[in-house]
Amino acid sequence: MHSSDAEIDYYYIVAAAGVGKRMGLDYPKQFLEVEGKPIFIRTLEMIEKNQKVTGIVVVTNKEYIYEVKKMCQTFKVNKVIDVVGGGKERQDSIYNALEKLPKESIIGVQDGVRPFIEERYIEDSYTKLMMEPNLDGVVIGMPVKDTIKVINSKGEIVETPTRDCLFAAQTPQVFRGEILHRSYEEAKKQNFLGTDDSSLVEKFGGSVGTILGSYENIKITTPEDLLIFSK
Incomplete structure (x- = not known):
């Protein structure tokens, strides 16, 4: 159980160690400027x-x-x-950043190229963890709108999951520092590579809740994604 009586320090890790291949760039996409400002700076300013x-x-x-x-x-x-150097995988990069932060804290992890982070994501994640001591983390995300198909190695459909139970994870993902540190340490020992931060916490026994985000809280990955800035 965790006490919710006192405020504790709240830190963020911003992952800005990507590359620009899918954007057709010869430099990391987080440095792409929109209206005179690098994308990752927009993210940092909101946090x-x-x-x-x-x-x-x-x-x-x-x-x-x-x-x-x-x-x-x-x-x-x-x-x-x-500002720390990244590793081979995103998970390695976050591990490097975690070493700079205390376990006795709340730690949020945010994609540097997901610049539409909202104030409420930051605020509500912290509040939810303070108010719900049974939770170890909170993930921002949205219900999946499309029908999802599970396929095999031949590309054949083998299952159609119930859409009501599918949730597209975004960032920020916010955790109690102690379990986030422990989950990353265990993953390193076991050579486990997760798909996001929450997947590590889940694997090693953590309970993770959700908060609704926005369908516009996208990760800038391809040139088409930049159209959202013109809305």
Whole structure:
């Protein structure tokens, strides 16, 4: 059980260690500028605005650490407490960032190229964990609108899951620091590679709740995704 009587420190890890291949870029997509501002900076600015957030650790490609630090200074993102190098997989990158944060805290993980994070995601995730001591984490996401098919290695449909039970996970994903640290340590020991942060916490016994996000809370991955900025 976890006490909800006192506020505890709230940190964010922002994953900005991607590449730009699917965007047709020769540089990481998080540096793509929209209206004069890199996408990941837009994400950082929204997190920084929240008064509960104590600090932010950005994880990026090792060769861009200095550049990311300079961008944070230029755009006056003052809650960034460190910028660390990423690893081979996203999971390795988050592990590197986690080493900079205390276990006795609440830790949110956010995609750097998911710039439509809303204030309520940050606020409500923290509040839900404080109010519901049975939960170890909270994931923002939305019900799946399309019918999903499970296929085999030959591309043949083998199952059609009930859509009512399907939930498309987004970020932020917010956890109690102790279990997030422990889950990442166990995953490293067991060579387990999860699909997101929640999958690690789930595997190692954590209970994770959900909060409705928005269908516009997309991860910028392909050139078509940029059309959302013109809405």
